[in-house]
Amino acid sequence: MKESVQMPDIYPLGEHCYVLQAPEPVTLPQQQKIWAIAEQLRARPEMIDVVPGMNNLTVRVQPNAVTHDGSDEYRDVCALFCHYWATDDMVLTAGRSLEIAVTFGGEAGPDLVSVAKHAGLSTDAVIRLYTAAEYRVYFLGFQPGFAYLGGLPEALHTPRHTSPRTKIPAGSVAIGGAQTGIYPNASPGGWQVIGRTDVVLFDPQRSQPSFWLPGDRVTFTVAEVDGD
Secondary structure (H helix, E strand, O other): OOOOOOOOEEEEOOOOEEEEEOOOOOOHHHHHHHHHHHHHHHOOOOEEEEEEEOOEEEEEEOOOOOOOOOOOHHHHHHHHHHHHHHOOOOOOOOOOEEEEEEEEOOOOOOOHHHHHHHHOOOHHHHHHHHHHOOEEEEEEOOOOOOEEEEOOOHHHOEOOOOOOEEEEOOOEEEEEEOEEEEOOOOEEEOOEEEEEOOOOOEOOOOOOOEOOOOOOEEEEEEEEEOOO
């Protein structure tokens, strides 16, 4: 007997905007389904914006473009979301394979030592664990080009700072709870900074401004290790 599919919550968000909120917990297969649904919806002419998030998907539709039988827009969007969510043969993106070189510790990674202490590991062990993992871009947000990466080894999960720094340099590689990411531009931030990269994560002059996209697979390599 086929196992029943747990359906998402769907609710309106402002005028002609709707959110698909997937069931908890966040998982990679569920996130992949969100990416696949986003691709399907982008091909539909009634969709103005399609924005995948962490365990959710937000769309903005042309006013009354979804309805065909006099029914209300919200009901029809719900039906569309549910149809795609229940479909088993969605084409899931494999994503590109990206590699990023990082200078760990020292001035480039002022929180590497505290992350190591929290994990009960040496700084070398933290770097080995961090660079051995493969990460996935779950979604882009916070800043243009900022990717929330899933796949951080559980031993490296570290709480954010209780008081955010007023300025974190561009290219800072950081850990925030169960996720990791890189600050594309200098900005305030509360994540634990363990290193820095020279990769330009967002350039509006490029044909694809963002260095990475949801679904991409990411690994980190060691460019250098600064002294503690």
